[in-house]
Amino acid sequence: MKVLVTVKEVAEPEDDFQISGLEIDEKFLEYDLNEWDDYAVEEAVQLKEENDEVEEVVAVTIGPERSEETIRMALAKGADRAVRVWDDAFEAGEVLDPNAKARVLAAVAEEEDPDLIFTGVQADDDSIGGTGVALADELGFQWAAVVNAFEYDIDSGVANVHRELEGGVEEVTEVEAPAVFTIQTGINEPRYASLRGIRQAQSKEIAPKTLGDLGLDDSAIETPVGITDMYEPETEADTEYIEGSADEMAEGIAEILRKKGVAE
Amino acid sequence: MSDVLAITEHRQGELRDVSHEVVTAGSELAEAAGGDLHLGVIGGDVDAFADAVNLEGVDTIHTVDEGEEFNHDIYTQAVEQLFDATGASLLLIPHTVNGMDYAPAVAGKLDVPVVTDAIELGYNGGLEVTREMYGSKVETTVDVDSDEAIVTTRPAEWTPTEADGDASVEAFDADIDESAVGSTVTGFEEAAGGDVDLSESEFIVSIGRGIEEEENLELVEALAETVGADLGSSRPLVDNGWLPKNRQVGQSGKVVTPDVYIAIGISGAVQHVAGMKGADTIIAVNTDPSAPIFDIADYGAVGDLFDVVPALIEEFGGEAP
Ligand SMILES: Cc1cc2nc3c(=O)[nH]c(=O)nc-3n(C[C@H](O)[C@H](O)[C@H](O)COP(=O)(O)OP(=O)(O)OC[C@H]3O[C@@H](n4cnc5c(N)ncnc54)[C@H](O)[C@@H]3O)c2cc1C
Ligand SMILES: Nc1ncnc2c1ncn2[C@@H]1O[C@H](COP(=O)(O)O)[C@@H](O)[C@H]1O
Numbered sequence: 001m002k003v004l005v006t007v008k009e010v011a012e013p014e015d016d017f018q019i020s021g022l023e024i025d026e027k028f029l030e031y032d033l034n035e036w037d038d039y040a041v042e043e044a045v046q047l048k049e050e051n052d053e054v055e056e057v058v059a060v061t062i063g064p065e066r067s068e069e070t071i072r073m074a075l076a077k078g079a080d081r082a083v084r085v086w087d088d089a090f091e092a093g094e095v096l097d098p099n100a101k102a103r104v105l106a107a108v109a110e111e112e113d114p115d116l117i118f119t120g121v122q123a124d125d126d127s128i129g130g131t132g133v134a135l136a137d138e139l140g141f142q143w144a145a146v147v148n149a150f151e152y153d154i155d156s157g158v159a160n161v162h163r164e165l166e167g168g169v170e171e172v173t174e175v176e177a178p179a180v181f182t183i184q185t186g187i188n189e190p191r192y193a194s195l196r197g198i199r200q201a202q203s204k205e206i207a208p209k210t211l212g213d214l215g216l217d218d219s220a221i222e223t224p225v226g227i228t229d230m231y232e233p234e235t236e237a238d239t240e241y242i243e244g245s246a247d248e249m250a251e252g253i254a255e256i257l258r259k260k261g262v263a264e
Numbered sequence: 265m266s267d268v269l270a271i272t273e274h275r276q277g278e279l280r281d282v283s284h285e286v287v288t289a290g291s292e293l294a295e296a297a298g299g300d301l302h303l304g305v306i307g308g309d310v311d312a313f314a315d316a317v318n319l320e321g322v323d324t325i326h327t328v329d330e331g332e333e334f335n336h337d338i339y340t341q342a343v344e345q346l347f348d349a350t351g352a353s354l355l356l357i358p359h360t361v362n363g364m365d366y367a368p369a370v371a372g373k374l375d376v377p378v379v380t381d382a383i384e385l386g387y388n389g390g391l392e393v394t395r396e397m398y399g400s401k402v403e404t405t406v407d408v409d410s411d412e413a414i415v416t417t418r419p420a421e422w423t424p425t426e427a428d429g430d431a432s433v434e435a436f437d438a439d440i441d442e443s444a445v446g447s448t449v450t451g452f453e454e455a456a457g458g459d460v461d462l463s464e465s466e467f468i469v470s471i472g473r474g475i476e477e478e479e480n481l482e483l484v485e486a487l488a489e490t491v492g493a494d495l496g497s498s499r500p501l502v503d504n505g506w507l508p509k510n511r512q513v514g515q516s517g518k519v520v521t522p523d524v525y526i527a528i529g530i531s532g533a534v535q536h537v538a539g540m541k542g543a544d545t546i547i548a549v550n551t552d553p554s555a556p557i558f559d560i561a562d563y564g565a566v567g568d569l570f571d572v573v574p575a576l577i578e579e580f581g582g583e584a585p
Contacts, residue, residue: 011398012398012399013398013401013402015552015553016554017401017554022404024398024402096379096406097377097379098368098371098378098380099368099371099372099377099378102368102372121364124398124399125397125398126397127380127396127397127399128380128381129359129364129380129381130364130367130368130378130380130416131368132368133364133365133366133367133368133369134368134369134371134372136369137368137369137371137372137373138372142446142447143365143369143447144365145336145361145364145365146361146364146365162453163361163365164361164516165275165360165362165516166360166361166515166516167515167516167519168454168509168516168517168518169275169276169452169453169454169455170452170453170454170455171334171449171451171452172449172450172451172452172453173447173448173449173450174447174448174450175446175447176446176447179446182364185499185500185503186499186502186503189504189505224377224408224409224410225377225379225406225407225409226406226407226409227404227405227406228392228405228406228407229404229405230397230402230403230404231402231403231404232401232403232554233396233400233402233403233556233559235558235559237558237559237560237561237562239548239558239559239561239562239563239564240562240563240564241563241564241565241566242563242564242565246567246568246571246572246575249549249567249572249575250572250575250576250578250579251575251579252563252565253526253547253549253563253565253572253576253579254576254580256524256545256547256563257491257524260523260524260544261523262466262467262491262492262523262524263467263491263492263493263580264580
């Protein structure tokens with residue numbers, strides 16, 4: 001049995017950043033493994049540790065060479081190997097249509113033939129929140145989105161999951177494998193990569209693939225959806241700033257609290 | 265001329281607020297696109313729900329009497345068929361947890377592009393969507409160069425339509441392939457309660473990932489105790505097991521409406537804001553001047569919580585740990 005985990009290197013802008021054209025200049029960005037994918041990797045690795053039937057956990061990413069460093073974190077935490085898809089066609093910018101992205105991930109899934117696929121609920125940078133379900137649809141797999149508890153019965157191939165709805169309500173659902181689960185934070189406790197894990201990850205495979213290698217061409221990621229403007233949002237609130245030293249800020253806040261009558 | 269189809273949402277017998285909001289988004293869009301607004305009501309007590317969403321701006325309501333609760337296989341098939349049958353070219357689905365569970369599948373089945381989590385919609389011959397990136401630090405305009413498009417709309421961004429309408433209500437006979445239903449909802453569970461119900465609180469001191477370490481929590485606990493506030497938090501602290509679930513404020517936690525909410529080291533992600541924007545007065549303390557929390561705060565202090573919080577404790581005669 002095999003588990004596939006999709007992982008994305010996400011960009012996070014520094015406190016002070018500038019937008020140039022349709023993107024944030026790279027010098028203001030820091031890169032990290034998407035928080036949700038960290039939980040997805042952990043869920044897959046735990047499943048393997050607990051079940052002899054799980055032979056392999058394979059991580060897949062669409063990302064440039066730079067992202068290998070981040071993807072290696074998934075390997076250091078226990079994924080067995082990785083596939084990294086990149087192609088000149090991606091240089092044009094982020095693919096915003098989750099179904100276009102899913103076509104690429106599906107091509108990898110078809111080669112790998114996994115029983116279960118874990119994705120994150122959303123990527124922290126563009127927050128589309130759609131790739132996992134789009135991937136399930138593309139593959140004809142079953143799925144469940146926003147999963148915060150996961151139990152899998154290997155014999156019957158049925159997963160018993162909780163989907164975290166709004167307001168602290170959880171839906172309990174049975175899903176038949178093969179299936180895709182979009183993993184919510186808090187489902188487990190992601191491990192820190194051990195020194196040994198980091199060392200081992202150095203010799204694990206990250207196989208590069210182009211669209212052509214996957215039997216796809218540029219049309220696979222062509223989408224009529226494109227960013228035409230990017231800007232810092234105008235604030236709607238007329239926030240009153242309390243300036244000065246920490247003591248002065250504390251004084252200012254204290255004054256507000258007293259005025260509102262909530263503290264003396 | 266483009267017709268719009270918008271899908272409503274319900275859970276455990278109740279229509280959810282997003283249903284009224286998507287009517288507003290849908291009628292504005294239908295007007296801009298010069299078309300009609302169709303509403304889809306799927307599952308549950310469809311007649312009662314149809315009655316409740318018979319609101320101003322709605323032209324036709326299509327009821328699909330299939331199932332009690334949301335099931336993504338039924339929704340995917342029903343919405344796909346409604347889109348074809350109504351001849352609509354624009355489809356709106358609320359960007360809720362359930363919306364996330366079927367909108368991309370509908371897009372895949374219909375082979376129509378989907379843009380998620382819209383906060384504004386425009387139509388000028390083509391669809392123009394405003395959405396955020398990088399945890400609300402950046403806004404983008406996204407153009408969809410296609411006759412047909414699907415958009416998921418962010419909850420609480422559109423004012424709910426309340427005025428009654430005179431839409432015609434039609435039962436739609438969806439052809440549901442039961443063999444394609446591979447998931448079964450077996451029930452619901454409520455996250456456990458706890459020592460305090462923040463939705464009742466009048467004064468909340470809330471802490472986010474800016475606290476860095478579990479050991480540092482005693483600092484804000486001391487503040488909450490000194491000023492007599494209840495302690496709340498953003499999600500990551502609960503995910504880490506540092507605080508119990510009943511302390512979590514936000515979309516998947518508690519919706520709170522205190523007189524004063526102090527957000528300390530919280531960036532102001534949309535799912536957090538969903539739970540606290542109804543507070544009368546919001547005070548934010550954050551080192552990052554571009555943190556989105558300042559966009560909704562009444563008062564802001566751009567500062568380091570490890571300096572400001574101890575000073576605030578002292579201000580009220582307490583002792584910082
Ligand atoms: C389906 C779904 C449901 C969700 N539900 C919820 C929910 O119910 N509640 C919720 O909160 N989140 C929820 N989230 C998660 C949400 O998207 C954010 O990830 C989360 O709110 C971020 O928490 P944060 O602001 O504490 O952390 P971050 O975004 O990491 O922000 C930390 C902030 O602390 C500031 N900071 C750092 N150091 C200091 C310092 N020394 N002094 C002062 N400030 C400092 C930083 O500038 C930053 O702004 C949900 C997400 C999804 C996808
Ligand atoms: N470029 C990518 N490479 C691999 N996985 C991705 C990529 N983009 C998105 N995903 C996966 O899809 C999930 C949801 O992302 P999104 O739909 O883009 O918000 C992420 O948590 C990842 O697991």
